[in-house]
Amino acid sequence: MVDTPRSLKPLIRAAAEAVIAHADELTDLDRAIGDGDHGINMKRGAEAVLAEIDLIAAKPMPDALKAIGMALVMKVGGASGPLYGSLLLGMGKAWGDGGMDRAALAASFAAGVDAVKARGKSDRGQKTMLDVLIPVLEDLRETGDAAGLREAAAVACAATRDMKAERGRASFLGERSIGHVDPGARSSSLMIGAICDALGGTS
């Protein structure tokens, strides 16, 4: 796939710019079943990461991932700051000494997903970002093809529309949460899609 860390920068930029470009959409989704701040919060985090992108991209991979995670923890707010922060911090802690091949990425991503589960006290099927992250992890373990990952994320995100929320603010709505895509699933799908596009263009 890609080497570290020279080619990390376009991936960070792609993910951050996707979030910023879709901030209004994320906020609209969150207004339907949450508290309406997901787009604003994620945009703030993305801008904070972009502001440090040269510093971050100059670090070794584990430190770069942790730096992104810490920026998200400190800047995003909401529940999504600690959740996305834990994903990146978890990935950084689990990153080995090697380069960025598929197995290394899958192992690191798995640790990040576990950190999100622990932080959110959640798992698959509760209408959260995990409903995108877990299928993407499974696909990454099996194939790791960028186009396939992008598709897996998009399909998993769309599937949250028919789920009933069992975690977070949306769970207060019970059955009424059905019929809306989960905002966290959407932001995950957006960033994964953007990273996959960037990988497709650079690898």
Add this chain to the structure above:
Amino acid sequence: MNRNVGIVIVSHSADVARGAADMVRQMVGEDVPLAHCGGDADGGLGSDVARILAAIDEAWSPRGVAVLVDLGGAETNSEMAIEMLPEDRRDKVVVCNAPVVEGAIMAATESAGGADLGQVRATAEELAPA
């Protein structure tokens, strides 16, 4: 030296946090280390890990700190803040599963009587819905 257990109030709203802290001060008095924070990094409604860390520091007691939170993001960010504390402090800070205003007052009342962190937390959590 023998400082009572500290109380930290974390709300999505700076106004709610300050109001709850005012109630604790008036009803319980000055014998409890107390700090509050609310709102996101831009001053809007939300949560901010940096402010939560500062509040824990402000209310710090060697006997521990009980954190009262209002909703999801306040809880998640408080748990994140606790993990970011120095190792020797991490085990002495707990998030109470209790309503923020009533929980803060009950926790502070218990603390003012010299109770330990476990008792303070248990008293606040008696208010939690079953």
